[in-house]
Amino acid sequence: MNKVGIMSMQRIANYGSFLQAYALKEILQEREVNIEFVDYHIEPVVISQVQNEKRGISGKVYKALETMRYDAPLLHKFEFLKYKEAFSRSYLPILGISKDMNYTPELDCLLIGSDEVFNCIQKNANVGCSMELFGKDNRAKKLISYAASFGNTTLEKLVFYRKADEVGRLLKTFDCISVRDKNSGIIVEQLTGKMPEYHFDPVLIYDFINKCNRIPIWKSTEKYLILYAYSGRISNNEAIWITDYAKKRGLKIYAIGGIQKCADRFINCTPFEIFTYFINAEEIITDTFHGSIFSIITHKKFTTIVRESIDDSYGNEEKLIDLLTRLNLMDRLTKSIQYVNKINEKEVNYDLVDKIIYEQRQKTNEYFKREIG
Structure with missing residues (x-):
C-alpha cells in the first residue's frame, strides 16, 4: 500500500x-x-x-463583524483577525x-x-x-x-x-x-x-516534544497563565474571576486561540510555538479538548472547564470527560471557575500519564x- x-x-x-x-x-x-x-x-x-451561508469575501466580512462584537480589547481583536486571515496561507502548505x-x-x-x-x-x-x-x-x-x-x-x-x-x-x-x-x-x-x-x-x-524540530526554544521574561478558549466562551463572571485570580498570583493573562475580555495579551503565534508558550506558562485554564492536550504534553498544572450540551448548543463534556478519564485526570475537570485555584494547586502525576500515553x-x-x- x-x-x-x-x-x-x-x-x-x-x-x-x-x-x-x-x-x-x-x-x-x-x-x-x-x-x-x-x-x-x-x-x-x-x-x-x-445562518450565514455565504462564503468567500462576504464570509470573511461576516466573521470580522462577529469578532468586533466580542467584549475584548480592540488591539486584541485586530490581532485575532490577522491570525485568522493568515492561518491557511501560512500553515496549510x-x-x-x-x-x-x-x-x-x-x-x-x-x-x-x-x-x-x-x-x-x-x-x-x-x-x-x-x-x-x-x-x-x-x-x-x-x-x-x-x-x-x-x-x-x-x-x-x-x-x-x-x-x-x-x-x-x-x-x-x-x-x-x-x-x-x-x-x-x-x-x-x-x-x-x-x-x-x-x-x-x-x-x-x-511525540511533538522529542520529535518535532519546528518547536522553538526560548524562556519567558515574565510570569503568565494561559487562557486557552474560543472567543466568546468565557463569560463575564468567569473573566472577572480569572482577572482577580491572576492578579493575586502575580501573573499576566495570555489568551491563545481566542480573544478574551480579561487577557493582558492575545498571542498570535505559529501552531508549533503553542508548545513553547505552554512550556513557559505557570499554569493553564482551558475549556477545550486540545488546550487540555497541550497542557498534558507539556506537563503543566491545568484546569479544564466543562461546557454542557443543552438542546442544540455546542458543549464539550462528551469528549473532555472521556479524554481525562482515560488519562486518570478527572480531578482536573470542573464546571465552575471557582474551583480553579484548588485544582491548580494540585500536582499532576505525569509519570502515570506518560505511561498511559x-x-x-x-x-x-x-x-x-x-x-x-
Whole structure:
C-alpha cells in the first residue's frame, strides 16, 4: 500500500485542527507511504437556524463583524483577525495542501479522522452535514478511520434529525473503524453492531516534544497563565474571576486561540510555538479538548472547564470527560471557575500519564501496521 489519503478537518483555521492533521501525517509517514489530504464537499447543516451561508469575501466580512462584537480589547481583536486571515496561507502548505481542492482521488486507502469528522449534527456551516466524511462516494480500495469523533452529536440527535439510517449504512462500509471517545463508540456499536477500536488523538500520539524540530526554544521574561478558549466562551463572571485570580498570583493573562475580555495579551503565534508558550506558562485554564492536550504534553498544572450540551448548543463534556478519564485526570475537570485555584494547586502525576500515553502509542502503531502495512 503506497497511497494513503487523510480526510480530516485540515482546512479549519485553529491550532488543534492543524496540529492533529500534522501529527497524523507524521505518524503515517513513518510507515513510508505517500500521504495526501483529501477534501469533502460542504453540505448544508441539518439544524434549522438563521445562518450565514455565504462564503468567500462576504464570509470573511461576516466573521470580522462577529469578532468586533466580542467584549475584548480592540488591539486584541485586530490581532485575532490577522491570525485568522493568515492561518491557511501560512500553515496549510506545511501539510502539503494548496488552494486547489482534492476531491475523491483514487487511493489505496482513505483514512477518515481524526478530530470531529463524524460530528454531523451541529451548526457550523463551514463543515455542515457532509456524508463524504462517512466515506460516501470515495474511490479508495480500503476505507478506515482513526480516532474519529462524533463530538456532541449523540445517537438521539441522529435519530431525531433522521440521519441514523444513512450514517449507519455508510459506517458499515468501513473496513475498520477507530474512534477516540465513548460517545462515538456507542454510536458506532449501535448503528453497525460492531465494536470499534479506541485510540488517542494524534496530538497525544505523535511525540511533538522529542520529535518535532519546528518547536522553538526560548524562556519567558515574565510570569503568565494561559487562557486557552474560543472567543466568546468565557463569560463575564468567569473573566472577572480569572482577572482577580491572576492578579493575586502575580501573573499576566495570555489568551491563545481566542480573544478574551480579561487577557493582558492575545498571542498570535505559529501552531508549533503553542508548545513553547505552554512550556513557559505557570499554569493553564482551558475549556477545550486540545488546550487540555497541550497542557498534558507539556506537563503543566491545568484546569479544564466543562461546557454542557443543552438542546442544540455546542458543549464539550462528551469528549473532555472521556479524554481525562482515560488519562486518570478527572480531578482536573470542573464546571465552575471557582474551583480553579484548588485544582491548580494540585500536582499532576505525569509519570502515570506518560505511561498511559506510551501504551496508546504502541497500540496506534500496531493498528497502522495491521491496516496500512
